Amino acid sequence: MTYNGVERDGQTRTQGGYSNKIVADENYVLRIPDNLPMDRTAPLLCAGITMYSPLMHWKAGPGKKVGIIGLGGLGHMGVKIAHALDAEVSVLSHSLKKQDEAKKMGADKFYATTSSDQESFEKLKGYFDLIINTLSVEIDWNRYLNLLTLDGTMVVVGLPENETPLGAASLINARRSLAGSVIGGIRETQAMLDFCSKHNIASDIELLQIQKVNEAYPRVVKSDVRYRFVIDTKSLD
Numbered sequence: 146m147t148y149n150g151v152e153r154d155g156q157t158r159t160q161g162g163y164s165n166k167i168v169a170d171e172n173y174v175l176r177i178p179d180n181l182p183m184d185r186t187a188p189l190l191c192a193g194i195t196m197y198s199p200l201m202h203w204k205a206g207p208g209k210k211v212g213i214i215g216l217g218g219l220g221h222m223g224v225k226i227a228h229a230l231d232a233e234v235s236v237l238s239h240s241l242k243k244q245d246e247a248k249k250m251g252a253d254k255f256y257a258t259t260s261s262d263q264e265s266f267e268k269l270k271g272y273f274d275l276i277i278n279t280l281s282v283e284i285d286w287n288r289y290l291n292l293l294t295l296d297g298t299m300v301v302v303g304l305p306e307n308e309t310p311l312g313a314a315s316l317i318n319a320r321r322s323l324a325g326s327v328i329g330g331i332r333e334t335q336a337m338l339d340f341c342s343k344h345n346i347a348s349d350i351e352l353l354q355i356q357k358v359n360e361a362y363p364r365v366v367k368s369d370v371r372y373r374f375v376i377d378t379k380s381l382d
Contacts, residue, residue: 210272271292
């Protein structure tokens with residue numbers, strides 16, 4: 146693999162993203178548009194394409210109602226891209242503490258979805274054409290599937306540690322679909338970068354010195370990141 150694997154000579158260890166120099170096939174490199182800052186562009190190659198791919202595949206755009214579950218590293222990119230596609234985009238979050246930030250990113254609406262809060266789920270029944278679940282924690286998927294309209298789709302891009310029980314009734318009612326998506330190919334990633342360049346979209350990051358990486362990890366566990374950590378390569382010198 147790319148980290149600590151063995152090169153073709155059978156001896157040299159690969160250093161992945163920490164290499165000083167690499168050789169790459171021209172078919173597997175990307176052009177970074179000049180107007181995108183490198184530090185805020187780096188997460189686009191993960192979070193950006195992970196959200197861009199399902200939004201494009203399920204045709205988010207004018208007249209479509211899109212729900213983004215979770216406003217983290219993935220979710221905030223989903224909001225920005227869905228907004229640029231002229232879809233109506235709503236954030237479904239466990240609390241309202243990120244509401245103002247989401248609105249600045251382009252969210253039209255913001256809803257709290259705590260387990261004790263039934264109001265949002267009742268209000269939004271049958272509302273969304275597309276929901277993208279970015280969470281890597283267990284949720285009651287049936288509650289969210291019931292928010293889909295006729296022929297609506299919920300796409301899972303987060304991977305919970307344990308399987309989540311799913312009731313068939315939530316799917317067969319209104320011909321709903323449950324789908325999955327993970328990142329994208331080189332051609333689609335380049336299309337995503339060009340799209341982000343056109344709409345001046347980049348990831349919201351915290352630039353981090355490598356010496357502080359151990360301090361950062363507990364914040365990742367607590368979801369206390371706005372919204373991606375990026376290592377300042379100058380701190381590696």
